[in-house]
Every structure is written in C-alpha cells, then in structure tokens.
Amino acid sequence: xxxxxxxxLVLGSSYVMIAVGLTLVYGILKIxxxxxxxxxxxxxxxxxxxxxxxxxxxxxxxxxxxxxxxxGMIIYKGFYKHVLDRGHIVPLVMSVGLFATMEDxxxxxxxxxxxxxxxxxxxxxVMTMDLYLSSRGLLMLIVTAVxxxxxxxxxxxxxxxxxxxxxxxxxxxAGAFGINTDRSVAFAFLIGSSLAALGGILVGLYDNxxxxxxxxxxxxxxxxxxxxxxxxxxxxxxxxSYILALVETFVVYYFGFxxxxxxxxxxxxxxxxxxxxxxxxxxxxx
Amino acid sequence: MSLDYFLTVSVFSMINMILxxxxxxxxGYAGQVSLGHAAFFGIGAYASAILTVKxxxxxxxxxxxxxxxxxxxxxxxxxxxxxxxxxxxxLATIGVNFVVVSVFxxxxxxxxxxxxxxLPRPSLFGHAFTTREYALYxxxxxxxxxxxxxxxxxxxxxxxxxxxxxxxDAAESVGVSSPRYKMYAFAIAGLLxxxxxxxxxxxxxxxxxxxxxxxxxxxxxxxxxxxGVGTLIGAIIVTILPEVLRFARDYRMLIYGLIIVFTxxxxxxxxxxxxxxxxxxxxxLGKKRVEKVRRIAGAQGRITGR
Numbered sequence: 001x002x003x004x005x006x007x008x009l010v011l012g013s014s015y016v017m018i019a020v021g022l023t024l025v026y027g028i029l030k031i032x033x034x035x036x037x038x039x040x041x042x043x044x045x046x047x048x049x050x051x052x053x054x055x056x057x058x059x060x061x062x063x064x065x066x067x068x069x070x071x072g073m074i075i076y077k078g079f080y081k082h083v084l085d086r087g088h089i090v091p092l093v094m095s096v097g098l099f100a101t102m103e104d105x106x107x108x109x110x111x112x113x114x115x116x117x118x119x120x121x122x123x124x125x126v127m128t129m130d131l132y133l134s135s136r137g138l139l140m141l142i143v144t145a146v147x148x149x150x151x152x153x154x155x156x157x158x159x160x161x162x163x164x165x166x167x168x169x170x171x172x173x174a175g176a177f178g179i180n181t182d183r184s185v186a187f188a189f190l191i192g193s194s195l196a197a198l199g200g201i202l203v204g205l206y207d208n209x210x211x212x213x214x215x216x217x218x219x220x221x222x223x224x225x226x227x228x229x230x231x232x233x234x235x236x237x238x239x240x241s242y243i244l245a246l247v248e249t250f251v252v253y254y255f256g257f258x259x260x261x262x263x264x265x266x267x268x269x270x271x272x273x274x275x276x277x278x279x280x281x282x283x284x285x286x
Numbered sequence: 287m288s289l290d291y292f293l294t295v296s297v298f299s300m301i302n303m304i305l306x307x308x309x310x311x312x313x314g315y316a317g318q319v320s321l322g323h324a325a326f327f328g329i330g331a332y333a334s335a336i337l338t339v340k341x342x343x344x345x346x347x348x349x350x351x352x353x354x355x356x357x358x359x360x361x362x363x364x365x366x367x368x369x370x371x372x373x374x375x376x377l378a379t380i381g382v383n384f385v386v387v388s389v390f391x392x393x394x395x396x397x398x399x400x401x402x403x404x405l406p407r408p409s410l411f412g413h414a415f416t417t418r419e420y421a422l423y424x425x426x427x428x429x430x431x432x433x434x435x436x437x438x439x440x441x442x443x444x445x446x447x448x449x450x451x452x453x454x455d456a457a458e459s460v461g462v463s464s465p466r467y468k469m470y471a472f473a474i475a476g477l478l479x480x481x482x483x484x485x486x487x488x489x490x491x492x493x494x495x496x497x498x499x500x501x502x503x504x505x506x507x508x509x510x511x512x513x514g515v516g517t518l519i520g521a522i523i524v525t526i527l528p529e530v531l532r533f534a535r536d537y538r539m540l541i542y543g544l545i546i547v548f549t550x551x552x553x554x555x556x557x558x559x560x561x562x563x564x565x566x567x568x569x570x571l572g573k574k575r576v577e578k579v580r581r582i583a584g585a586q587g588r589i590t591g592r
Contacts, residue, residue, distance in 0.1 A: 097546025266381035
C-alpha cells in the first residue's frame with residue numbers, strides 16, 4: 001500500500017515536470033506543443049552525453065537545462081510564432097513534424113541504443129519493512145517538491161509570473177495593457193522547456209536508461225494531464241499528475257488490468273473528453 | 287528491378303493511396319483532423335485476419351464483414367468528435383491509436399506481439415490469386431475508391447462536409463447537422479481505411495500490432511498534408527513518395543518530419559494546393575468551384591439560403 005503510494009508519487013512527479021511546460025504553453029497560446037517531449041528527451045540525452053565525457057553531474061545538468069531552454073525558445077521563435085495566425089491545426093501538425101524530426105535526429109546522432117545514466121548520487125536509499133525507495137527516486141521527489149514551490153513563488157510573487165498569468169487569461173488583452181506578450185511567451189517556453197528537460201533527466205536517472213524515443217509515450221501522455229487538469233491551469237496540472245499516477249498504479253495493482261498503464265491513461269482521457277470536455281478542474285469554456 | 291519488387295511497391299503505393307484518400311475525407315473534406323488513422327487501417331486488417339484464420343471464413347465474406355466492421359468502429363471512434371473540437375479531437379484520436387495498438391498487443395485473442403499468421407490470398411473459382419493477379423485486384427479496388435471519392439465530391443454530402451469544415455456554428459445555423467456529418471465522415475473514412483487494411487493484410491499474409499502503430503498514422507498524415515488538404519490528385523502523387531524514399535529508409539521519419547514542418551511553414555495548403563493557387567489564382571475554392579457550389583446550393587436551397 002505505502003509502496004504503491006510512493007511509486008505513484010515518483011511517477012506523478014515525472015508527469016508534473018513535463019506537464020507544467022505544456023500547460024503554460026497551452027494556457028497562453030492554445031496550441032498543443034507535442035514537440036515538448038522532444039526537449040524532454042534532449043535534456044536527458046545531452047546530460048548523459050556530458051556525463052560520459054567526464055563533466056560532473058551538477059554541471060552537466062545545468063548546461064543541459066540551459067541548452068534545452070534555448071531549444072524551446074528556438075522552437076517558439078523559429079516555428080510556432082510564424083504560424084500562430086493560421087488556426088489551431090497548422091501549429092499542431094507542425095509540432096508533430098518537429099517531434100518526429102527531433103526523435104529521428106537523436107537516433108541518427110546518438111544511435112538507437114538504450115544507455116545507462118551512470119552517476120553516483122549522494123543520497124541514501126530509503127529501506128524499511130514495507131517500503132523501498134532508491135536514492136534516485138528520493139532525488140526525484142525532492143527536486144519536484146522544490147520545483148513546485150519555486151514555480152508557485154514565480155507565478156504568484158513575481159512580476160514575470162503576473163504577466164504570464166495575464167497572458168494566459170487573455171493574450172490580446174494583456175498586450176493591450178502594455179505587457180510585452182512576445183517576451184512572456186518566450187519566457188513560458190524557456191521555463192517549460194527547462195522543466196521538461198529536468199523531467200527527462202530525472203526519469204533517465206530513476207530508470208537508469210536514456211534512449212532517443214524516451215519522449216514518445218510521455219509526449220502524448222502529458223496531454224492526458226493537461227486535459228485532466230483543465231487546460232492551462234498549472235495547479236490543476238500538478239494535482240492531475242498525481243491523481244493520474246495514483247489511478248494508474250492502483251488500477252494495475254488491484255485489477256491487474258489487461259491493458260498496459262499507458263492505455264489506461266489514454267482511455268481515461270478519451271472518456272473524459274467525451275463526458276466532461278472541460279477537464280476535471282476546468283471552468284466551462286465555450 | 288525485378289517484376290516482383292515492382293509489383294510489391296505498386297501494391298503498397300495503391301494501398302497508401304486508399305489510406306490517403308480515406309484520411310483526406312476526414313481532414314480535407316470534413317475538417318476533422320485525425321492522427322489515429324493507422325488504428326482504422328489496423329482494425330480492417332485484424333478483423334479480416336481473425337475472420338479468415340481464427341473463424342475459418344472464406345476471403346470474400348471476410349472482406350465484406352471486415353470492411354463493415356471497420357466502418358462501424360469508425361463510427362464508434364468518431365463519437366469523441368461529437369464532443370471535442372479541433373486540437374482535442376487530435377489528442378483523442380492519438381489516444382485511440384495507442385489504445386487500439388495496445389489491445390492488439392496485450393489481448394491474447396488478437397495474437398499478442400506475434401500477431402496473426404497465415405492469412406489466405408483470395409481465390410476466385412478455386413484459383414488462388416498470384417502476386418500479379420493480386421496487384422491487379424488491388425488496382426481495381428483503388429480505381430473503385432478513386433471514383434467513389436470523386437463521386438462523393440459532387441454530392442450534397444460533400445457540401446455538408448465543406449460547411450462543417452469552414453465553420454461549424456454557421457453550418458449548424460443553416461441546418462447542417464454537425465454530429466450527423468461528422469459521423470458520416472468517420473464512417474466513410476473507417477470503411478475505406480478498413481478496405482486498405484484488408485488488402486494489405488491479405489497481401490502480406492501476416493499482421494503485427496507494430497504495423498499499425500502511431501508512426502504509421504504520421505506517415506498517412508504526411509501523405510495528405512503534402513498533397514494538400516482537400517485535393518485528390520495530391521494524395522495520389524505523393525503516396526509514391528515512401529517508395530521513392532525507400533533507398534533512404536533509415537532517414538524516413540526524419541524526412542517525413544521535415545516535410546511536414548516545412549510544408550506547414552511555407553505552404554499550409556499543401557504543395558499541390560499551393561502550386562494550384564499560383565496558377566489559378568489564390569481564391570480559397572477557385573472560381574469555377576465557387577460557381578459550382580453556388581449552383582448546387584441554389585438547387586438544394588438548403589445551405590446558403592440564397
């Protein structure tokens with residue numbers, strides 16, 4: 001029981017990392033940024049590469065996060081920005097194309113192999129009578145907790161956070177009130193992308209494998225979280241991440257459901273879209 | 287290049303054409319973007335595999351039944367489209383693709399990851415089709431589908447789809463029932479993709495879950511996107527592309543991806559659509575077409591009220 005809850009918390013933390021960026025982007029631009037998971041994989045792959053050539057972990061992670069953030073911004077400035085006025089479908093299809101391109105590039109450059117993330121983490125393994133949590137799982141929980149608190153402070157207590165919230169409320173109106181919306185959106189991509197990369201790194205550490213297609217399932221699964229969380233609400237996304245992880249874990253554990261957990265998530269999403277299209281925590285929008 | 291290779295490539299190309307035409311009905315005609323089209327394709331293939339291999343049915347009844355089943359499931363999978371619009375429909379269809387493939391993969395009845403082997407080639411009067419005859423058979427079906435879609439383009443149904451695509455609320459306001467037309471679109475697309483799945487499965491004589499996974503959906507979308515949403519000719523020309531690109535097999539997804547990105551960037555109407563726009567002027571429908579729509583709409587008196 002306790003073990004299941006802890007497993008679900010770890011799983012949920014990985015969803016939080018990738019879903020926050022998606023939620024920020026969807027909240028402001030109303031586009032489904034599928035290539036986000038390309039950045040998730042990039043962060044992990046690049047961090048492993050830096051560790052392999054001998055950089056210390058902290059340095060490798062920092063560098064990887066910075067580059068991922070820049071990559072996210074390039075995707076916005078170089079691609080999405082130019083097609084925003086063409087409806088929802090054009091950026092979405094473009095995003096699918098971008099994601100396919102990114103994944104294949106990683107495969108060609110890095111090789112199709114799974115590689116271990118071999119580093120030493122200075123944290124103890126948690127082991128009691130009925131609970132086992134590896135040091136890497138512990139690291140994931142701690143980092144996610146810190147990130148959630150920082151994100152809350154950023155959004156609620158800083159000027160940047162205020163402008164982000166304003167943009168998410170109504171982009172045009174925010175612009176009319178003198179907010180530099182282009183800069184806010186760029187910041188949303190910077191923050192979201194570096195969090196996605198951090199998520200990739202943490203998951204890579206936890207599973208101790210990193211591979212080019214590691215973003216495939218999270219890319220679409222994170223949208224389950226965005227839908228559950230009510231489209232564009234960060235708080236909703238965080239809560240939804242953990243709810244989804246708990247539901248998945250317990251359904252698999254108690255019912256031994258005949259489908260894999262990813263299919264459960266997608267089924268949940270389809271049913272939710274059909275019967276409660278505004279999401280669990282969303283306001284009714286029409 | 288041996289004849290057999292040529293025949294295999296042509297069979298795959300023709301099956302791709304049927305798939306592209308089928309997705310085109312959803313995207314180009316009705317404006318319902320589906321990114322789970324491989325699921326429909328797979329349902330047709332698996333339905334036929336189960337009917338012939340597991341239930342020992344002959345090819346011809348299995349053909350009818352499998353196409354019917356795919357149409358029916360297409361209708362079912364179209365249900366989310368009634369509730370969600372645009373981008374979330376895309377998510378729902380991606381979800382459908384993943385769920386369908388994992389059902390194939392994890393439910394014993396569908397053979398699991400090893401798929402179903404030993405599908406029969408169709409036979410007529412006790413004579414099983416050779417590869418050459420099968421290619422001809424697929425060609426005939428492709429012709430049928432092309433003419434069927436051509437025929438549909440001239441019916442009231444197509445006008446309903448147009449209305450739906452251009453503006454759902456406006457369509458509703460002039461009496462085009464959007465749920466009904468969405469269901470039609472999904473059912474027709476499901477039927478055609480199921481037919482493609484059937485033809486594919488009985489050519490390969492084996493089906494595996496991976497043949498219908500999400501990247502296949504991206505491939506089908508690429509065909510439609512490059513051809514230009516809403517055009518017939520584009521879908522047909524471009525289906526040859528995967529075969530031409532076969533020499534660059536290792537880079538296929540990369541090339542697909544880049545093509546999608548840059549088509550969306552520079553020519554959102556698709557390559558063929560954009561060239562047509564350059565030649566015939568940049569009206570969204572084309573002058574002749576506008577005339578025709580007016581004429582039919584006037585005769586029907588139902589769409590524009592003019």
